[in-house]
Amino acid sequence: MARSGLPVLVSDARRAGEPVVYVNAAFTRLTGLEPGDIVGRAALVPLAPEADPGTLAALAGALRAGEPLEAELPVQRKDGSRFQGRLVIMPVADEAGQPCFSLATLADVTAAREAPVLRAEQCLQRRALDEVNGRLRATLATSGVMASWEWHIAERRIIGDARFAALYQLEVEEAARGVAPSVFFSIIHPQDLTRIRLAVGGVLRGAEVFSKEYRIVLQGGETRWVQARGRCYREGEEVRTGRFIGTLVDVTEQKRAEERLRVAQTAGGIGTYEYVSGFGTASVSGQFCRLLGLQLAESLPLRTINAVVHPEDVPIIDASAEPQIGSISQAEFRITRPDTGELRWLMRRGEYQRDTETSDIRFSGVIYDVTDAKRTEAALRRLNEGLEAQVAERTADRNRLWRLSAEIMLVARFDGTIAAVNPAWLAVLGWSEVDLPGRDLFSLIHPEDAGRVRDGIAALSRREGLTRFDSRLRGRDGAYRWISWSAASGEGLVNAVGRDVTAEKEQAEALRQAEEQLRQSQKMEAVGQLTGGLAHDFNNLLTGIIGSLELLRMRVAQGRLAQVDRYVMAAQGAANRAAALTHRLLAFSRRQTLAPKATQPNQLISGMEELIRRTMGPEIRVETVLDAGLWTTLCDPNQLENALLNLCINARDAMPDGGRLTIETGNAQLDERGSRQRDMEPGEYVVICVSDTGMGMSAEVAARAFDPFFTTKPIGQGTGLGLSMIYGFAKQSGGQIHIHSEPEKGTRMRLYLPRHVGEAEGDEASAVPSALLRAVQGETVLVVDDEPTIRLLVAEVLEDLGYKAIEVGDGAAALQVLQSGARIDLLVTDVGLPGGINGRQVADAGRALRPGLKVLFITGYAESAVMGSGQLEPGMHVLTKPFAMEAVAARIRDLIGAP
Structure with missing residues (x-):
């Protein structure tokens, strides 16, 4: 816009008094006022004292009402000189249709009455101004080409909207979180980069207003022109504690149109002519002849001149028209050049004057070629019509989607007040479009889900992008239905689309119950398969208990008390083995109650070492490698002892010919990758490793080792509950157990238990x-x-x-x-x-x-x-x-x- 040569200034209609926020170089040249002299002031132009009060009142009223205005006013330059100025004001609306800026142009029309040629040039300038203003208004009013940013100076972070993200090839969420200032400069054309950096630096050093045109290079190499405008708002005494807020407008088409208009205005030049009323010829200039495609001459018959004009248009010189002294005649017309046959658009302008010496009525006029300008105007009109059609089409699509969608749609404020709902609410929940607007959304949300919905809306108010959550919504009949929401924020509102997933939720719950019943039936089937083995084990144990008690009763009756302790120990041993088998069954069912406390595994292993050595026998060498810095874990120490003893017994059974049993401890830090490999949560763990040099397991056997009742031992020598019990204990304690085994090379069992921050508790009984x-x-x-x-x-x-x-x-x-x-x-x-x-x-x-x-x-x-x-x-x-x-x-x- 600065290159058009038109003095332009812009005021902010959203602020009291509409202060000026921008003036171009042409305005400075015309008035002598620098931007610092007028930016921030409420007065649009420096008016002379003699300005008409009525005109001034009309000017103020138009600004308040956001209406266009055209007026002539006396203007006073900075040096005190004056000129007659023509002020044209055009309001620019935002996406909501509310005035956001007032665009004004100022032209010096003092000499407009001095010569017809000058007046014609002034008319040309005015037309150019109108076209540029129209294009600028169309550009600013089209929301799809504007992007906005908010630069947090102290944080060195720029937050942008969705259009900013699209312009810079960013994700919407990434732009909403904020990017480094270097991103802002990354797409600026190298030839404009230094200039824009200096301008931004001025803002960051204290200047309030920023307004620059520059080029940007998009992905793929396309170059576009943008108009960047912004203002720095301080949050304290220091500029660097403030925010730099601005917008980007794509003005590429405007720049191209201005360039075409400039060429159109200057390429053809201006031709002059004059004729006396009542005569059949006119005096013409050489440029006049060249514009019409006629042979050069100093005078031409009127019929020759008018013959090139399109039949539907007014003649260049209308001899039959009644002369109106002092009135200006202006018209556009088409011609067909005789020399080339080309159709061109021309503009004529002139006025009738009476010769003071001869009393003849003379018409003095100018013509100039406006073909390129007309073509540009037509192109812009087609562009605007296309944009309007696209907007109308998109609006119609949205309206159809709103009306016909089977999914419920909601517009609400951040406080939960419902603004609008679509017709699908009637089919899904029984509420019509007029039932809900103005009501509180949370009056429909199930109380148990209200917190989740409030958190989702709070995230949207922080512009955190798309939010998804499920909640139950009350229908008109009082029943609740599950709705899966996808929501986003915009224009200070929550826009959400919800899908009824009640059936899916019910199916999922039914499937969960069916799976639970299946698992239970599988357990019962497994217990049934093991009934014979369990009965055999319990009969053996009960025989030992009953027999020992019977002999104890007989020996007491006989008075033979020397061997009483022997029978008591036998009965207690059998009872303890029965209790251990019961514990294994409870661990398998995962319903065993744990009594967790802070436990130091090294101390527990040291206390069990002698028992383990005796259990292993003389042919197996037992080694312990305990980490001196081992962490504490929170678990049931009795169950940990039972698990460790089971692992050792399994290792012993795998080494019938002897071998080496190694018990190791250590600490482990699992990241996301390591935890996924082990089917665990990331974090810190205590690791207890039991390894042997026995016969090992195949991959197929290792894969089933933790299955309840699975065992490779002969019938009667094992129940298959040992490892499943350890697995259940580990999972209940928040850990995991893993096997690494190879046939003939041994087995390594790793038991993971979560770290507990704290000291181990002592043995309460002792x-x-x-x-x-x-x-x-x-x-x-x-x-x-x-x-x-x-x-x-x-x-x-x-x-x-x-x-x-x-x-x-x-x-x-x-x-x-x-x-x-x-x-x-x-x-x-x-x-x-x-x-x-x-x-x-x-x-x-x-x-x-x-x-x-x-x-x-x-x-x-x-x-x-x-x-x-x-x-x-x-x-x-x-x-x-x-x-x-x-x-x-x-x-x-x-x-x-x-x-």
Whole structure:
């Protein structure tokens, strides 16, 4: 626009007083005012004092109303000189149709009445101005060619909108997060780069206004012209704490049109002519003849001149017209050049004057070629029509999509107020288009999903790009349906599209339940297949227990007490083996209740080393390689001992002819890649590795090693639950176990357990000397169990230790005791109780009645729902059946004595 030669200035219609934000070099040349003299002022032009007040009022009213205006006003230059100026104001609207800028041009028309030629040139300038203004308005009004940015100076970060992202070949999310300032300069034409860097540097050093035209080079090598405008807003005293906000407008077509217009105005030149009313000839210039394609002459008959004019257009010289003294005549016309046959567009302009000496009425006029300008105008008109058609087509497409889409569409404000919904809401949820606008969206969202929806809208308000989430939405009938949303923000609103996925959710839930039932049936099938082996094992164990007790009874009756300990040890050994088999079954079912605590595996392995060596036998060499800096892990130490012992026994069975067993510990840090390979979460882990030099496993056997009941041992020598139990323990503890094995080369088992930040806890049972396991007078324990034998045994132990025991057989009786005034220091209860009230419910009710009541669950099979998925509340502990009476006594004394 600066190269057009037209004085131009722009004011900001969005700010009070419409301050000037831009003037070009032509304006400076005409008025003598530099940009610093007028930018930021409310007055568009420096008017002379004698300016007509009525005209000034009309000017102010047009600016307020956002209406176009054309007026002539006296203008005062910076040096005090004056001229008559023609001011043309044209408002420019934004995408919403609201005025955002006022574009004004100022022309000096003082000499317009001095000579017809000058007036003709002025007319030409005016037409050029109108065309340039029109093209600029069309360009600015077309939202698809504008991009905006927000430059956070202190952060050295530029945030751009979607069109900025497209211009710079960026992802929308990347542009919304912000890019380095170097990206802004990366596509500027090398010949313009230094100039723009200096201009931006001026803004960053304190200048407020930035307005430059320059070229950019797009991907593929295409060069485009852009107009960049911006303003620096300080957030404090320092400029570098502010923001530099601006827009980019593609003005390539405008630049090309201006260039074509400039060529059109200057290439043909101006031809002059004059004739006296009533005569049949006219005096003409050489350029006049050349423009019409006629032979050079000083005078030509009117019929010769008018003969080249298109029949539908007005003649160049109309001898029959009634002369109007002092009036200006102007018209466009087409000619067919006699010399070339080419059709051209020309403009004529002139006026009638009376000769003061002869009283003749003379017409003095000019003609000039405007063919290229007309072609440019037609091209711009076609371009605008094409843009309007595209906009109309896109709008129609959006409207059709809005009306016909089977998916629900929503427009809402960031506070959740619904602005509009499409007709699909009626079919999906029963709400019509007029039911919901103005209502709160969250009144329709299921309460459990409201937080997720609020988080999604908050992310959109931060311009974080497309957001996806699921939520349940209440229909008109009160029923909720699952909706999968895709939402984005724009123009301060949330625009969302939702798909009804209720059927998919129900199918997924049905599939999950079916899979769970299938897994359970597979387990039951596997248990059925193993029934014979389990019955054999349990019969052996029960025979040992029953036989030992029978012999014990006989020897006591006979008075032969010397071998009593032998039978007691035999019965205890068989019972312990039965308990171990039960634990394996519970671990396989993944319903075993764990009592996790901070554990140091090195200490645990050192304590088991002697047991392991004896278990391995003399033909197997046992080696330990323990990492001195091993981390602590949070797990059930008893289960870890059981897992480690099972791994060692498996290794022993794999080395029937002897070999080497190695137990190693170490720390491992798993990244995303390593965790995916091991089917684990990334993080820090403690690793316990048990390796042997035995016969190893094939890939097929290793792949099935953790399958429940899978074993390669002969029938009766193994249940196939050992490794599945270890696998269940590892997964419950948040870890994993992996096998690496090759036939005839041995096997390496790696057990991964998550790191725990903290010190390992000591052995509670061993930390309390037996001398301290006596009750304080009056201490009372409530024992709840539906098995009379267990109640008897526990009560006997408690009374031997000086405790008072209250025994009940079900949850209802326990609640009566808890509701009474009896002293209760500890509640010992089974989890599975008859009568409809389980042990966890008894404990919760007891804590409600007696805050801080300590609880010890004794259980052989705990439902995960009752136990909180294996995690106990503070003050609640668990002891797994079967257990030693000494362990019960130690745990009770420890819990009662704890603060």
